[in-house]
Amino acid sequence: MLYNDKVMFSISLRSLKGKNLFREVKHRNSPQGPKIIIDGKEYINFSSNDYLGLANHHDLIKASRLAMDKFGLGSGASRLICGGSILHEELEKKIAEFKETESALVFNSGYAANTGIIPAIADEGDAIFSDEFNHASIIDGCRLSKAKTIVYKHKDTDHLERLIRKTKAKHKIIVTDSVFSMDGDIASLKEIYELCASLNLYGRGYPAPTNCLLYIDDAHATGVLGNGKGSLVHFGLKPEPWIIQMGTFSKALGSFGAFVAGSRDPINWVLNTARSFIFSTALPSCVIAASIAALELIEKKPELINRLWANRDKAAKGITKLGYNIIESETPIIPIKTGSIKNTLKISQSLFEKGIFAPAIRPPSVKEPRIRITVTAAHSDEDIGRLIKALVTKM
Ligand SMILES: *Cc1c(COP(=O)(O)O)cnc(C)c1O
Numbered sequence: 001m002l003y004n005d006k007v008m009f010s011i012s013l014r015s016l017k018g019k020n021l022f023r024e025v026k027h028r029n030s031p032q033g034p035k036i037i038i039d040g041k042e043y044i045n046f047s048s049n050d051y052l053g054l055a056n057h058h059d060l061i062k063a064s065r066l067a068m069d070k071f072g073l074g075s076g077a078s079r080l081i082c083g084g085s086i087l088h089e090e091l092e093k094k095i096a097e098f099k100e101t102e103s104a105l106v107f108n109s110g111y112a113a114n115t116g117i118i119p120a121i122a123d124e125g126d127a128i129f130s131d132e133f134n135h136a137s138i139i140d141g142c143r144l145s146k147a148k149t150i151v152y153k154h155k156d157t158d159h160l161e162r163l164i165r166k167t168k169a170k171h172k173i174i175v176t177d178s179v180f181s182m183d184g185d186i187a188s189l190k191e192i193y194e195l196c197a198s199l200n201l202y203g204r205g206y207p208a209p210t211n212c213l214l215y216i217d218d219a220h221a222t223g224v225l226g227n228g229k230g231s232l233v234h235f236g237l238k239p240e241p242w243i244i245q246m247g248t249f250s251k252a253l254g255s256f257g258a259f260v261a262g263s264r265d266p267i268n269w270v271l272n273t274a275r276s277f278i279f280s281t282a283l284p285s286c287v288i289a290a291s292i293a294a295l296e297l298i299e300k301k302p303e304l305i306n307r308l309w310a311n312r313d314k315a316a317k318g319i320t321k322l323g324y325n326i327i328e329s330e331t332p333i334i335p336i337k338t339g340s341i342k343n344t345l346k347i348s349q350s351l352f353e354k355g356i357f358a359p360a361i362r363p364p365s366v367k368e369p370r371i372r373i374t375v376t377a378a379h380s381d382e383d384i385g386r387l388i389k390a391l392v393t394k395m
């Protein structure tokens with residue numbers, strides 16, 4: 001087979017289409033927000049992770065403009081080659097304060113963070129224990145690591161403990177989403193925390209070395225759980241030296257990029273060894289400025305998060321009342337179980353025709369197809385009312 005053999009791709013594409021797994025990009029002609037315009041028509045948008053409606057917030061845009069005036073656009077190089085500005089440093093200080101950790105480091109995206117950090121902290125001879133519903137970027141990070149990856153049943157801490165006890169490894173690293181991105185349920189972090197603490201051979205005292213590390217992906221918890229501070233605060237847990245937290249600026253914070261927060265040494269280790277940090281150009285300062293503004297905003301305006309949760313409860317109640325199964329949703333991510341791939345596409349299309357944008361989520365993103373509704377603080381009561389109404393006709 002030649003590289004320029006188009007036949008190979010057309011056969012593969014046809015097979016995707018045959019299985020209803022072919023995907024297409026839709027082009028929005030408006031800012032990201034509760035209402036978006038596609039092909040000249042307005043839709044109520046229940047598809048974004050812009051949980052607090054900050055993606056088009058004037059504070060973020062203003063901060064970004066000012067930074068653009070001062071620092072220009074491109075960064076020109078990776079951080080270690082001097083692509084970063086003093087704003088990068090300021091954001092890292094802010095994140096460490098926000099997370100109550102010694103240190104923090106900015107990554108270019110959540111995907112880059114997970115695929116860079118996991119191989120950096122889990123090496124040959126180590127074992128990674130990963131929840132079966134973890135995000136694709138975690139799965140890819142595990143694949144890039146030389147450590148052995150062992151998958152435990154979704155949220156099953158007993159299964160996790162059994163696997164940990166029977167596995168011999170130099171270091172054991174538990175990796176979990178705190179909010180699962182396609183199911184909207186929350187990890188059993190309290191149990192995992194206790195397990196991890198009790199398994200640390202050398203006790204809990206810092207700076208004694210430990211052999212059990214907990215890596216938490218707070219992508220959907222940042223700005224959403226624990227007054228916006230994330231899953232540890234939600235559960236009333238301390239950021240122990242054996243915990244590394246990752247989160248994103250791209251979802252509730254309405255900006256772009258990601259961070260890792262933890263004790264000084266592990267973060268410094270990540271800075272020195274994570275390839276996605278070392279070998280990728282720094283984020284533009286105007287993006288960093290927007291992330292700083294977003295952090296300031298959620299501390300200044302707790303009503304944003306209250307509004308998000310009030311909207312979430314209203315939507316979840318309304319959808320459940322219609323008889324739909326929202327699986328185990330506990331957060332603004334509300335999946336609706338829809339059976340076959342074909343039916344899921346049909347429902348998504350029918351909602352689209354009624355002016356509601358809610359995407360069909362199919363394998364390989366999930367095992368069971370679903371419509372994934374995400375509610376934000378920016379939705380009005382009327383928006384949520386229209387969603388419920390569009391769902392009334394039994395599908
Ligand atoms: C979205 C997401 C990421 C990736 O973050 P990006 O900034 O979009 O690259 C990582 N982990 C989880 C759980 C996510 O949902």
